[in-house]
Amino acid sequence: MASITSLGIGSGIDVNGLVDSLIRAERELPQLRLDTREAQLQAQLSSFGVLQGAMSSFKDTLSGMRTASSASALSARVSDNTILTASAVFTAEEGRHRIEVQALAQGHAVASTAFSDIEAEVGTGTLSFTFGTASYDEEGVLDGFSQNDEKTTHNVIITDGSLEGIRDAVNEADIGVTASVVNVGSEGYKLLFSVDDIGAKNSLEITVADNETDNVDTTGLSQLAYGVGNTNMSETQAAQDALILYNGLAVSRDSNSVSDLIKGVTLNLNKVSEEGEAIDVTVTKSLASIKTKVNAFVAGYNQLISSISSLTEYNPETGVGAILQGDGVTRNIENLLRKELFGSVDIGGRDALTLAGVGITTTAGGTLTIDNKKLEAAAETDLDLVANLFALNGNSSGDGVKYVSATANTDEGEFRVNISQLATKGSYTSSADLTDFTVDGSNDAFTIRVGGVESDLITLSHGAPYASGEVLAKEIQASINADSTLKEAGITVSASFEANRFVITSEVYGSESTVEMVSAEGLGLAGGVSADGLDISGTMGGEPATGEGQFLVSNGVASSGLNIEYSGSETGTVGSVTVSRGYADRFFNLVDEMLSKGGGIQGKTNGIEARISDISEQRISLEKRLLAKESLLRSQFGAMDILVAQLRSTGDFLTQQLASLPQIGGNNRRR
Numbered sequence: 127m128a129s130i131t132s133l134g135i136g137s138g139i140d141v142n143g144l145v146d147s148l149i150r151a152e153r154e155l156p157q158l159r160l161d162t163r164e165a166q167l168q169a170q171l172s173s174f175g176v177l178q179g180a181m182s183s184f185k186d187t188l189s190g191m192r193t194a195s196s197a198s199a200l201s202a203r204v205s206d207n208t209i210l211t212a213s214a215v216f217t218a219e220e221g222r223h224r225i226e227v228q229a230l231a232q233g234h235a236v237a238s239t240a241f242s243d244i245e246a247e248v249g250t251g252t253l254s255f256t257f258g259t260a261s262y263d264e265e266g267v268l269d270g271f272s273q274n275d276e277k278t279t280h281n282v283i284i285t286d287g288s289l290e291g292i293r294d295a296v297n298e299a300d301i302g303v304t305a306s307v308v309n310v311g312s313e314g315y316k317l318l319f320s321v322d323d324i325g326a327k328n329s330l331e332i333t334v335a336d337n338e339t340d341n342v343d344t345t346g347l348s349q350l351a352y353g354v355g356n357t358n359m360s361e362t363q364a365a366q367d368a369l370i371l372y373n374g375l376a377v378s379r380d381s382n383s384v385s386d387l388i389k390g391v392t393l394n395l396n397k398v399s400e401e402g403e404a405i406d407v408t409v410t411k412s413l414a415s416i417k418t419k420v421n422a423f424v425a426g427y428n429q430l431i432s433s434i435s436s437l438t439e440y441n442p443e444t445g446v447g448a449i450l451q452g453d454g455v456t457r458n459i460e461n462l463l464r465k466e467l468f469g470s471v472d473i474g475g476r477d478a479l480t481l482a483g484v485g486i487t488t489t490a491g492g493t494l495t496i497d498n499k500k501l502e503a504a505a506e507t508d509l510d511l512v513a514n515l516f517a518l519n520g521n522s523s524g525d526g527v528k529y530v531s532a533t534a535n536t537d538e539g540e541f542r543v544n545i546s547q548l549a550t551k552g553s554y555t556s557s558a559d560l561t562d563f564t565v566d567g568s569n570d571a572f573t574i575r576v577g578g579v580e581s582d583l584i585t586l587s588h589g590a591p592y593a594s595g596e597v598l599a600k601e602i603q604a605s606i607n608a609d610s611t612l613k614e615a616g617i618t619v620s621a622s623f624e625a626n627r628f629v630i631t632s633e634v635y636g637s638e639s640t641v642e643m644v645s646a647e648g649l650g651l652a653g654g655v656s657a658d659g660l661d662i663s664g665t666m667g668g669e670p671a672t673g674e675g676q677f678l679v680s681n682g683v684a685s686s687g688l689n690i691e692y693s694g695s696e697t698g699t700v701g702s703v704t705v706s707r708g709y710a711d712r713f714f715n716l717v718d719e720m721l722s723k724g725g726g727i728q729g730k731t732n733g734i735e736a737r738i739s740d741i742s743e744q745r746i747s748l749e750k751r752l753l754a755k756e757s758l759l760r761s762q763f764g765a766m767d768i769l770v771a772q773l774r775s776t777g778d779f780l781t782q783q784l785a786s787l788p789q790i791g792g793n794n795r796r797r
Contacts, residue, residue, distance in 0.1 A: 180433035187426035191710035218390025226371040234365035240313035249346030260329035325380025516710035524701015526694025533687030541667035552639035552659040558650035559626040563592040569648025595623030636675030
C-alpha cells in the first residue's frame with residue numbers, strides 16, 4: 127500500500143485549510159483582547175507623555191521667576207546713548223542721575239625715535255617694565271612715578287636687537303604691554319609700546335640694562351628708556367582715568383565700565399560730553415518685564431490645567447471618558463496644583479502675600495485670570511514685593527550674616543545662626559628678623575605654594591636697598607600675584623612686614639587655604655612657619671552645619687541645604703535667616719518632584735511599559751500554544767488521513783475480490 131505524503135490525499139479533505147481555520151479561530155479572540163489592551167496602554171503612555179510635556183513647559187516658565195533678581199527687573203534709560211549706555215539689575219534703586227563724561231579712561235603708550243628700516247639694529251640687553259602712577263610738572267614733563275602695588279616689574283631679555291626682534295620678545299613675554307612696529311611715513315619706522323590695562327595707575331616706566339656701557343645715553347638699547355629724567359621715548363598717549371561729574375561731584379574710575387557709582391547700575395562710557403552738558407540716567411521699575419513674567423506664569427498654569435482637563439474629561443454626549451479619566455496619579459497632580467494656589471507667602475516682617483493681592487484669581491473652571499491693572503498698581507507700589515511673591519527668598523539679619531541660597535528641602539521659617547569658629551586665612555611667616563632690605567642675585571628668587579598650587583620661580587626686582595620692610599613686602603606681594611601659574615588658578619595673596627618678619631597671607635578663607643614656601647634664597651623666607659586656614663563652624667536653627675571657608679551649609683532637617691556666608695568677627699548667636707518660598711518656586715519644586723524618577727508619573731509610566739512588555743510576552747506564549755495546537759491537529763488529521771486511506775484501500779480490495787467470485791446459480795440456469 128502506498129504511503130500518504132500530503133495531508134488530505136488519503137481522505138480527500140482539505141486538511142491544511144481546515145487546520146488553518148481552526149488555528150485562526152482560536153487566535154482571533156485572545157489576539158483581539160491583547161491588541162485592545164495594548165492600544166489602551168499605548169494611549170495612556172502617550173497621554174502621560176503629553177502631560178509630562180505640559181508640566182516641563184510650565185517648569186521652564188517658572189525657572190525664570192524663582193529668584194528675586196530674575197522675577198523683577200528695572201531699566202536704566204539714558205537721554206543720550208552716544209555718550210554712555212546703562213543697564214540695571216534688581217538691586218538698583220529708582221532715581222534720576224545727572225552725568226557728564228569729562229574724560230575716558232585710556233592706556234599709556236610711548237614711541238621710540240624713527241628708524242630707517244624695520245630690521246634696523248637698536249641694541250641688546252634687558253628692558254624692565256614697571257607699572258604705576260606718573261606725575262607731571264606744569265609744563266607736562268614727567269617728574270614723578272609711583273609703582274602700582276598690584277603689579278610687579280617685568281624683565282625682558284633682548285637678544286635680537288632689531289626693531290622686529292624687540293617687538294617679538296616683548297610680545298612673547300606676555301607682560302601686559304603690546305609692542306608694535308609702525309610705519310609713520312617718510313620718517314621711517316617707530317617702535318610703539320602700548321599698555322593693555324587702562325587707567326592712571328598703569329603708566330609705564332622702562333629702565334634699561336644695556337649691553338653697552340651706558341644705560342642712560344641715546345645709543346643702543348638705552349634709546350628705549352622712559353622714566354623720570356630719562357625720556358628717550360616719547361609719550362603718545364597718557365594713561366588716565368575716566369573723569370565723571372556725577373550730580374555735580376567729580377569722580378574718577380580706572381575703567382570705562384563703571385558699576386560702583388550708582389547702586390545696581392553699570393555705565394559704559396562711549397565718548398566725552400560737550401563741556402557743561404550733562405545727560406540724564408533714569409532708573410525706573412520695568413513694569414513691562416514683571417508684567418510679562420507674571421502673565422507667562424498664569425498662561426503656563428492654565429495650559430497645564432487645560433492639558434490635564436482634556437486628558438481626564440468625560441463627554442456626556444458620547445458617554446465616553448478621556449484616556450486618563452479616573453487615573454489616580456493625574457487626579458493627585460491636579461489636586462496638588464490647585465492646593466498651592468490657596469497658600470500665602472510669608473516674608474519676614476510683612477503681612478502674608480497672596481496671588482489675589484496682585485490681581486490673580488481662579489475661575490469656575492479652575493484656571494487663572496489676571497487683572498493687569500491691579501498687577502501694575504502693585505508693582506508700582508512695591509516691585510520687590512511682587513517679585514518676592516514668586517521667588518525663593520532669604521532675608522538675613524545680623525552684622526556679617528548674608529543669605530546665599532536654599533534648596534527644595536529647606537523649610538520655610540526663621541533660622542538662628544550660631545557661630546562657634548570663625549573662618550581664617552592660611553598664612554606663612556618668615557623665619558628670621560630682617561633689617562637689610564637689599565635684593566640682589568643672592569636672595570632674589572623663591573618658589574611658593576598657595577592653596578596647593580605651586581608657582582613658577584619668582585624673581586624680585588633688584589636695585590638700591592628697599593626703603594623699608596613694608597616697601598619690600600609690597601614688591602613680594604606684587605611678584606607673587608603676577609606669577610602666571612597662580613594667576614591662572616585665580617590665586618592672590620597679601621604680604622606685610624610685621625615684627626621684622628614677612629607675613630604672606632592667602633586671600634582665601636578655609637581649610638583649603640594654605641601657604642608654603644617651597645624654596646627661597648635669603649630674606650629670611652626659608653624655614654618659616656605655615657598656618658593653615660580654618661573653615662567656619664556653627665549651627666543654623668539649632669541644627670548641624672558644614673563650613674567651607676566663610677560659607678556655612680546646613681546638614682539638618684528643617685534647615686537642610688540652607689547656605690549662608692558669615693564675614694563678621696563675633697561668635698555665638700550672630701543673627702538669623704528667614705526663608706520664604708514664592709509661588710513660582712513652590713510650583714517649580716512640586717512639578718520637579720512629580721517629573722523626577724521617584725515621582726508619580728515616572729512610576730505610572732514604568733508600570734504601563736511593564737504591562738506592554740507583559741503583553742508582548744503573552745503574544746509569544748499565545749503563538750507557542752497555537753503552534754503546539756497546530757502540530758497536534760496536523761498529527762491527528764494525518765493519522766485520520768492514513769486510516770481513511772487504508773480503509774479505502776481495503777474497500778477497493780474487497781470490491782475487486784467480490785467482483786471476481788463466480789455468480790451462484792448462473793450455470794444451472796443455462797443447462
